[in-house]
Amino acid sequence: LWHRIERAITKSPIKTWTTLIVHDIDYINRRLERAHYFFSDIKKEGVLLYDSKKFKLARRRKxxxxxxxxxAKDDFKQWFHSAEVFYIQYENAFKIREYKNAAFQLHQATERYYAAVMLVFTGYKPKTHDLEKLSHQAAGQEPAFLPVFPRATEKQKHRFELLRRAYVDARYDKNYKITRTELKYLAERVLELKKLTARHCKKKIKAFV
Incomplete structure (x- = not known):
C-alpha cells in the first residue's frame, strides 16, 4: 500500500514535495493514548483525506x-543526548574557526535542552525555533532557567540575539557575523543550561512517582 501511494503521488500533477510516514493503527493509537506530541499534533491539526470507517483514533487517557x-525519562534521554551531540559539533566548528556554523550548532544544542525541559515538565514540545520564546516557556515551568541568558545590558542582549538569529541567519545571511569571544561567552551559558536541564528534569521525573 505504501509503495502504491508513493507511485500515485509521483504521478500526481501536484508538484508540492510530499513525504510519507506510515504506521499501523495500533502503533499510532498507543502514542495518542500517551499524548505523544508528534501524533497528537497530527490528530489535532491534520487534514483527513480518506476514511475507511474501519478504524478510530484513540483519545488521550490519563x-x-x-x-x-x-x-518523561525517555524524552529527556532522547533530547538531552541530541543537545550534547550538537554541542560537540559546535566545538568542532569552533576549533576550525567556522564561527557561523558553530553558532548554528550552538543554537541547536540550546533548542534541544529547552525541548527536554518542556517535554519533561509538560509532555509537549513547542513548535518553535525561537530561543526567546523557549527561554520564557522553560522559565515558566522552573524559574531557575530565567537567568541562564541574562539580558540586562546591551552587550548581553546583543549576544543572545546573535544566538537567537543563528537558526536562520548563520546559515543563509552572508552579513551575519559572530566573534570567537561572543561564541565562548554563549557556550558558557549553554553549559549552564545543560547543568540546569539535567538537575531539574531529573528532579521532576522523580517527583512523578
Missing amino acids: LDPEERAEI
Whole structure:
C-alpha cells in the first residue's frame, strides 16, 4: 500500500514535495493514548483525506504516575543526548574557526535542552525555533532557567540575539557575523543550561512517582 501511494503521488500533477510516514493503527493509537506530541499534533491539526470507517483514533487517557515518569525519562534521554551531540559539533566548528556554523550548532544544542525541559515538565514540545520564546516557556515551568541568558545590558542582549538569529541567519545571511569571544561567552551559558536541564528534569521525573 505504501509503495502504491508513493507511485500515485509521483504521478500526481501536484508538484508540492510530499513525504510519507506510515504506521499501523495500533502503533499510532498507543502514542495518542500517551499524548505523544508528534501524533497528537497530527490528530489535532491534520487534514483527513480518506476514511475507511474501519478504524478510530484513540483519545488521550490519563496516565498513571509510573507511565508519566517513563515517558518523561525517555524524552529527556532522547533530547538531552541530541543537545550534547550538537554541542560537540559546535566545538568542532569552533576549533576550525567556522564561527557561523558553530553558532548554528550552538543554537541547536540550546533548542534541544529547552525541548527536554518542556517535554519533561509538560509532555509537549513547542513548535518553535525561537530561543526567546523557549527561554520564557522553560522559565515558566522552573524559574531557575530565567537567568541562564541574562539580558540586562546591551552587550548581553546583543549576544543572545546573535544566538537567537543563528537558526536562520548563520546559515543563509552572508552579513551575519559572530566573534570567537561572543561564541565562548554563549557556550558558557549553554553549559549552564545543560547543568540546569539535567538537575531539574531529573528532579521532576522523580517527583512523578
